[in-house]
Amino acid sequence: MDPKAGTSSGGPLSEIQLEKLQRRAAELTVPGRFLIRPLNAALEFVTNLLARLLGSSLVRRHFHLLLSGLLVFGPVLSLWVSRYSIFANRNHYLYRKFLQSTWGWTCTLTGSFILLLTFSARRSPYLSLRHLSRIGLAGLLCWGCRHLLTLLEDAAGACYEPIHQDVQNPDPTAQPLLLLHEDQTKASCLKANMMWRGYEVSQDTLLLCLCCLLLVEEMSIFGRHLAQEKQLQRSPSVPLRVLFFLCVLLLFMWMFLLLCILAYFPVWPSQQLGGALGYLGWRGLYQGWFRLTPRWGSPGLPGESLFSTRDSDKQPQF
Structure with missing residues (x-):
């Protein structure tokens, strides 16, 4: 060969x-x-620290008081902030890319975190879908509140078209006369560059407050997951830690945007009413319906049926 x-x-x-x-x-x-x-190592240290912070009883029981303080005292900052700041522009990148899609970002990151955590804890598709349903129910609540507020605003407000002032009395400080358009909705009125006057509730503060409270509720169980994985001598996956870290960053961003809106664009009491509705929505879901038994159609609280009963009431140590 x-x-x-x-x-x-x-x-x-x-x-x-x-x-x-x-x-x-x-x-x-x-x-x-x-x-x-x-x-x-840095990711593990930071996520352990944040998990302990969000899982503490102080944060879980009193976080809504922090948001209430922001809503009440945030508009006072308008006396000191500069009108020439980049955050005083409604066309800023943060407002256009994040504020207008608040629920989309919250749903995507929080849903991914819940799915990965529940499947790594129990590997049960039923439990994963059950816990994911909380995000769907909160989304339906947001959708219903926004459409109801839109209908109420259209019914309680009116559209006005500015007309030119009298040439014989050119007083620049006088308010221009307005021509009423009764057949216009708020969206069509603003689109036509006319003026809308009426009672309204800030939908931005409603969504931001509800998303902040939802993130705290869902992220607070990560400490219990770390404690269980330590007892089983396992290490949580890196993607789960990354998702948790991104959700916490999203929480801080929503709080920062809420503070910017209150300080640079104060509207009293529209923003406070929106925050109150967001709080009532969280209260009705996480403090009411989700605490009921499954026969009432409740998906359960975060972490329910995922951890052993022996460790459910134990403070995580890691």
């Missing part, structure tokens, strides 16, 4: 080349390991 034929068919030569490629790949991955290890 011709030895060249065996060499060309890839025998020992191909094995040598494969070993060289494997050694080369191992050499290239060594610097990456040195970078990944400190990042994993």
Whole structure:
């Protein structure tokens, strides 16, 4: 047999080349390991600290008081903030990309976190769907409140079209006369660059307050999950820690945007009424319906049926 034929068919030569490629790949991955290890350690430390903070009874019982303080005293900051700040512009990137899609960001990140946590804790599709249904019910509540508020605003308000002032009395401080349009809704009125006057409730503060309270409720069980994984001598997955960290960042962003809206665009009492409705929605869901038994159609509270009863009331230690 011709030895060249065996060499060309890839025998020992191909094995040598494969070993060289494997050694080369191992050499290239060594610097990456040195970078990944400190990042994993930092992620573990930060998520453990945030889990302990959000899981504490002080935060869970009194977080709504913090939001109430922001709603009441936030407009007072309008006396000190600058009108020339970048946050005084309604077309700012944060307002356009995040404020207008508050529920979308909350639903995506919180739903991903719940799905991954429930499946890693029990590996039960039924339990995962059951806990995910809380996000769906909260979404239906948001949708219903926004449409109901829109109908009430259209019924209680009126559209006015400014007309030119009298040329013989050019007083720039006088309020211009307005021509009433009774067949306009608020959306069509503002789209036509006319003025809408009437009673309204801030839907932005409603969504921001409800999303903040929802995030605190759903993120508070991560400490119990860490405690259970430690008892089982397992380590939570890195994607779960990353999702938890992103949800906490989203919580801080919603609180920052709420403070910016109250300070730069104060509207009393519209914003306070919106925050009150958001609080009542959270109270009705998490403090009312979700505490009932499943026969009432309740999906249960966060963490229900996921952890052992022995550790359900124990403060997480990690």
